[in-house]
Amino acid sequence: MSTRNPCVVGLNLGHDGGAALITxxxxxxxGEERLNRTRYSPGWQAALLYCxxxxxxxxxxxxxxxxxxxxxxxxxxxxxHLGHFGIWPDRTVPVDHHLSHAYTAxxxxxxxxxxxxxxxxxxxxxxxxxxxxxxxxxxxxxxGNAPTRRRAGGIGATYEAVTNYxxxxxxxAGKTMALxxxxxxxxxxxxxxxxxxxxxxxxxxxxxxxxxxxxATRTGWQVGPPxxxxxxxxxxxxxxxxxxxxxxxxxxxxxQVITTTGSxxxxxxxxxxxxxxAADKLRRHPAVTGYFAPPAASDRGQALGCALYGWHRLTxxxxxxxxxxxxxxxxxxxxxxxxxxxxxxxxxxxxxRRTPFQWRRESDIAATAAQLLADSxxxxxxxxxxxxxxxxxxxxxxxxxxxxxxxxxxxNSRVKQRExxxxxxxxxxxxHADQWFDLDGGTSPFMLLASPVHPEQTDAIPAxxxxxxxxxxxxxxxxxxxxxxxxIEQFHRITGVPVVLNTSYNQQEPIVETPAHxxxxxxxxxxxxxxxxxxxxxxxxxTP
Numbered sequence: 001m002s003t004r005n006p007c008v009v010g011l012n013l014g015h016d017g018g019a020a021l022i023t024x025x026x027x028x029x030x031g032e033e034r035l036n037r038t039r040y041s042p043g044w045q046a047a048l049l050y051c052x053x054x055x056x057x058x059x060x061x062x063x064x065x066x067x068x069x070x071x072x073x074x075x076x077x078x079x080x081h082l083g084h085f086g087i088w089p090d091r092t093v094p095v096d097h098h099l100s101h102a103y104t105a106x107x108x109x110x111x112x113x114x115x116x117x118x119x120x121x122x123x124x125x126x127x128x129x130x131x132x133x134x135x136x137x138x139x140x141x142x143x144g145n146a147p148t149r150r151r152a153g154g155i156g157a158t159y160e161a162v163t164n165y166x167x168x169x170x171x172x173a174g175k176t177m178a179l180x181x182x183x184x185x186x187x188x189x190x191x192x193x194x195x196x197x198x199x200x201x202x203x204x205x206x207x208x209x210x211x212x213x214x215x216a217t218r219t220g221w222q223v224g225p226p227x228x229x230x231x232x233x234x235x236x237x238x239x240x241x242x243x244x245x246x247x248x249x250x251x252x253x254x255x256q257v258i259t260t261t262g263s264x265x266x267x268x269x270x271x272x273x274x275x276x277x278a279a280d281k282l283r284r285h286p287a288v289t290g291y292f293a294p295p296a297a298s299d300r301g302q303a304l305g306c307a308l309y310g311w312h313r314l315t316x317x318x319x320x321x322x323x324x325x326x327x328x329x330x331x332x333x334x335x336x337x338x339x340x341x342x343x344x345x346x347x348x349x350x351x352x353r354r355t356p357f358q359w360r361r362e363s364d365i366a367a368t369a370a371q372l373l374a375d376s377x378x379x380x381x382x383x384x385x386x387x388x389x390x391x392x393x394x395x396x397x398x399x400x401x402x403x404x405x406x407x408x409x410x411x412n413s414r415v416k417q418r419e420x421x422x423x424x425x426x427x428x429x430x431x432h433a434d435q436w437f438d439l440d441g442g443t444s445p446f447m448l449l450a451s452p453v454h455p456e457q458t459d460a461i462p463a464x465x466x467x468x469x470x471x472x473x474x475x476x477x478x479x480x481x482x483x484x485x486x487x488i489e490q491f492h493r494i495t496g497v498p499v500v501l502n503t504s505y506n507q508q509e510p511i512v513e514t515p516a517h518x519x520x521x522x523x524x525x526x527x528x529x530x531x532x533x534x535x536x537x538x539x540x541x542x543t544p
């Protein structure tokens with residue numbers, strides 16, 4: 001180990017690839033897709049260069065690189081191709097996929113002692129559900145699914161299969177979750193999963209769409225044709241049934257796992273932890289005293305989990321870095337923002353549509369944004385470092401007025417072009433949250449819980465209330481996101497409503513990372529304005 005301050009890098013070689021870098025006082029992480037602009041992209045090279053550049057370090061400064069991936073075994077050094085960069089086996093360590101998730105879940109949590117549950121589509125060695133005990137002394141695997149059971153029988157793989165059958169990429173499970181609110185959860189008679197102790201056994205024999213077609217053949221269930229994308233009642237029923245069965249098995253599994261570990265603080269990770277409807281029920285389970293899921297709970301967080309594992313391996317210290325935010329990206333300077341606004345090619349600007357615009361610097365960008373929202377404008381909001389997880393949390397967001405359904409309609413038709421059954425999310429000042437949402441006295445800073453909206457408030461914010469009366473709420477603490485909180489505070493002052501509609505700053509692409517990305521998406525979409533740092537960008541008024 002080096003005598004200087006340790007530096008560890010984590011890499012994810014699978015889908016949603018990326019890199020993370022940690023030192024004693026620094027944590028930087030980004031997904032490769034944010035840089036190469038290809039959704040769910042594998043790879044880590046651009047992300048690694050980004051992390052090194054942001055930290056002001058070189059590869060020679062890195063003491064250890066921890067690497068995870070998907071497949072039967074964690075990646076061997078030869079599979080990483082790090083030798084091309086002069087990184088030899090003595091500076092690398094492979095990390096088990098589920099263990100990486102466990103490190104992200106526990107090390108970023110507020111708990112000293114916890115049960116860690118990891119549930120995803122599949123890790124190494126056939127893992128789909130694993131559980132651990134975690135203390136500052138270490139993270140110990142206690143159990144998991146039976147290794148002889150097919151991956152298709154796992155919770156995450158089953159959810160992926162239904163999503164795929166309905167016509168979406170298996171990584172788009174959120175669409176299935178949203179569609180579930182419109183279907184009958186009791187459409188099919190038999191359970192989808194059985195639980196033997198802490199071993200989950202699902203009914204599917206094959207992954208992807210083939211698994212659902214085979215299930216329908218074996219049972220005679222009327223699941224409808226494939227690829228309906230939410231346009232057919234049977235598809236909504238299938239989604240609702242899947243969601244209900246997923247919730248039931250997760251609740252039962254959690255109870256068994258906590259009985260096994262003895263710790264009622266639950267840290268939940270893996271892609272299934274992004275199922276905010278199930279998560280809200282899970283954290284209310286009587287067996288659960290405390291609940292935490294990292295915002296990058298899916299494979300987007302793998303690189304960070306690897307870095308945390310690598311730190312433990314290198315220093316002997318299990319890193320404890322309780323999260324207050326998900327902003328792990330770099331901050332862009334005014335000079336870099338102006339470079340994009342001036343269309344300087346060095347900014348990386350690629351104008352998908354060359355739309356005329358005008359810009360100026362504002363003395364109070366939050367007040368300007370709030371007034372635009374109150375005037376029913378759709379605005380891009382780009383501030384500080386980017387979020388690592390899939391949910392925009394006020395640094396790479398599109399904002400709108402939640403008080404009218406016209407906002408969600410306009411946002412869908414002019415910018416997002418999403419399925420009409422998918423809801424948009426509210427962001428609310430933390431101190432007002434209990435007056436609007438049933439959070440059971442808690443908070444939801446990472447938009448990972450779909451909580452009921454108080455019935456008397458639903459008419460005030462119809463643009464962010466889902467068909468089932470819930471909302472995937474984000475509670476905003478001014479100490480942790482001051483600029484974003486400033487917008488909501490000003491909007492509250494103008495309208496009396498401490499809520500804004502918040503969705504990711506993108507248009508059928510990965511969330512924007514750079515000022516040039518933000519400007520290009522503004523130009524290509526139907527946004528009325530963009531607030532990039534302290535700069536207001538609006539469409540140019542053309543004179544004859």
